[in-house]
Amino acid sequence: xxxxxxxxxxxxxxxxxxxxxxxxxxxxxxxxxxxxxxxxxxxxxxxxxxxxxxxxxxxxxxxxxxxxxxxxxxxxxxxxxxxxxxxxxxxxxxxxxxxxxxxxxxxxxxxxxxxxxxxxxxxxxxxxxxxxxxxxxxxxxxxxxxxxxxxxxxxxxxxxxxxxxxxxxxxxxxxxxxxxxxxxxxxxxxxxxxxxxxxxxxxxxxxxxxxxxxxxxxxxxxxxxxx
Amino acid sequence: xxxxxxxxxxxxxxxxxxxxxxxxxxxxxxxxxxxxxxxxxxxxxxxxxxxxxxxxxxxxxxxxxxxxxxxxxxxxxxxxxxxxxxxxxxxxxxxxxxxxxxxxxxxxxxxxxxxxxxxxxxxxxxxxxxxxxxxxx
Numbered sequence: 001x002x003x004x005x006x007x008x009x010x011x012x013x014x015x016x017x018x019x020x021x022x023x024x025x026x027x028x029x030x031x032x033x034x035x036x037x038x039x040x041x042x043x044x045x046x047x048x049x050x051x052x053x054x055x056x057x058x059x060x061x062x063x064x065x066x067x068x069x070x071x072x073x074x075x076x077x078x079x080x081x082x083x084x085x086x087x088x089x090x091x092x093x094x095x096x097x098x099x100x101x102x103x104x105x106x107x108x109x110x111x112x113x114x115x116x117x118x119x120x121x122x123x124x125x126x127x128x129x130x131x132x133x134x135x136x137x138x139x140x141x142x143x144x145x146x147x148x149x150x151x152x153x154x155x156x157x158x159x160x161x162x163x164x165x166x167x168x169x170x171x172x173x174x175x176x177x178x179x180x181x182x183x184x185x186x187x188x189x190x191x192x193x194x195x196x197x198x199x200x201x202x203x204x205x206x207x208x209x210x211x212x213x214x215x216x217x218x219x220x221x222x223x224x225x226x227x
Numbered sequence: 228x229x230x231x232x233x234x235x236x237x238x239x240x241x242x243x244x245x246x247x248x249x250x251x252x253x254x255x256x257x258x259x260x261x262x263x264x265x266x267x268x269x270x271x272x273x274x275x276x277x278x279x280x281x282x283x284x285x286x287x288x289x290x291x292x293x294x295x296x297x298x299x300x301x302x303x304x305x306x307x308x309x310x311x312x313x314x315x316x317x318x319x320x321x322x323x324x325x326x327x328x329x330x331x332x333x334x335x336x337x338x339x340x341x342x343x344x345x346x347x348x349x350x351x352x353x354x355x356x357x358x359x360x361x362x363x364x
Contacts, residue, residue: 047276078275117278124276131263132271132280133288157281201276 029083033220035064041077049074050207058216065218068121068204070101072211076124076203083223085125085194089183092221095121095166096175098214100144101206114155118208119143121215123165125182125222128198135159136194138185140178142166142215151189161189175218181226197222234311240318247310251303259295263288320346324355331359 033040035057046055051073058067066077101118119141127136136159148167154160163185165178186194200222206213235241267288271280320342330336339356342349 045275047274047279049276049279049282076276126275126277128272130268132268133285135271135277135280137277154278154281156278157285160277160281199275203276 029081030088030223031081031221033066033079033218035066035218037064040064041066044077044079047076047078047201049076049205051075053204063218065096065216066202068202068213068215068217070204070206070213072207074118074203074205074207076201076205078199078201080199081197081222083197085182085186085197088223088225089181090179090221090224090226091123091125091182091200092177092179092219093123093217094175094177094219095123095142096216097121097142097172098216099212100169100172101209101213102211103145103209105211106209115208117155118206118211118213120204120213121166121217122203122205123178123217123220124199124201124203125197126199126201127186127195129195133159136186136190137161138163138182138189140165140180142176144169163189175216177219237318237322240314243314243318244307244311247314248303248307251306255295255299255303262291267291316345317347320348320352324348324352328355 035041038057040057041055046052051071053068053070053073053075055077056067056069058065097120100120103116103118106115120143122139122141125138125140129135139154139160139162141162141164143164144167146164146167148164150164152162154162163180165180166176182197183194186192200220202217202220204213204215235244267284271284274280274284323342324340327336327340339359340352342352
């Protein structure tokens with residue numbers, strides 16, 4: 001017969017194994033947002049910075065997409081999702097820019113970077129922290145002028161890093177597919193391994209340039225390994 | 228003889244000082260945690276988008292940090308200094324009264340107990356001195 005110590009060890013091992021499995025399966029979320037249904041954004045939270053951007057679900061042929069129309073406004077759609085980027089580092093999406101915010105005016109009038117911090121389309125990957133000042137984010141943007149592949153810090157906070165995933169007007173009005181390795185990007189930008197991802201978000205804004213911007217998003221896929 | 232000025236008159240004095248120090252520090256620590264975790268942290272988590280957090284929450288958090296790191300230590304140091312002086316003026320004479328009464332009881336001293344003008348317990352010492360004069364000590 002097993003003595004009490006052995007029984008305790010077996011019981012603890014079982015509890016730890018079960019908890020670990022349920023924890024990792026809870027983080028094992030592959031999610032695809034193809035915006036096929038009219039209520040596809042009901043689980044996305046609207047976050048308003050300066051006035052509302054109009055986010056609507058539209059359809060092109062049989063494919064659904066999220067249309068964002070900004071008129072001197074800045075707000076985003078935010079989706080909480082937890083996964084380990086070390087295990088599931090990939091994120092992909094398709095986007096189409098219909099109109100870029102007009103930066104030509106501010107470029108002449110103001111030299112500040114905040115004034116130019118408008119992008120026709122951007123996708124966030126957010127890494128929350130218990131200490132909120134340590135929260136980090138990667139923003140993948142499509143900008144008219146900045147060089148593709150360039151990286152920089154946001155004018156608002158050092159912990160927000162911007163990667164120009166797509167650049168220029170060459171592909172305007174066309175669907176462009178992007179796939180990024182969050183894990184590698186995080187290490188490249190912050191110089192250390194990433195914590196858990198806590199949310200993703202999309203935003204189209206034109207508030208700083210006091211102009212208008214329009215973009216479409218679809219097939220956002222997160223929490224998967226390289227295929 | 229060169230007497231070294233002691234920070235604490237006795238153990239009781241030190242205990243009171245520690246109590247005052249804790250009474251000043253603990254609420255500050257609890258308030259700081261509450262502010263950062265319960266107010267800033269939760270608000271930031273609700274706001275979600277990092278730019279909005281950076282724009283609205285960070286400036287407030289920086290001001291609070293400034294107050295906590297720069298102003299609070301000064302205020303706490305002042306509280307401790309004042310409390311140290313106050314407890315000194317209470318516990319210094321108390322210790323002397325006990326010591327002199329002991330000397331009276333051991334017939335090593337005659338006459339009234341003397342206090343400095345600023346010392347507390349003058350009414351008590353007055354009555355003890357009357358009692359001492361009645362007993363002829």
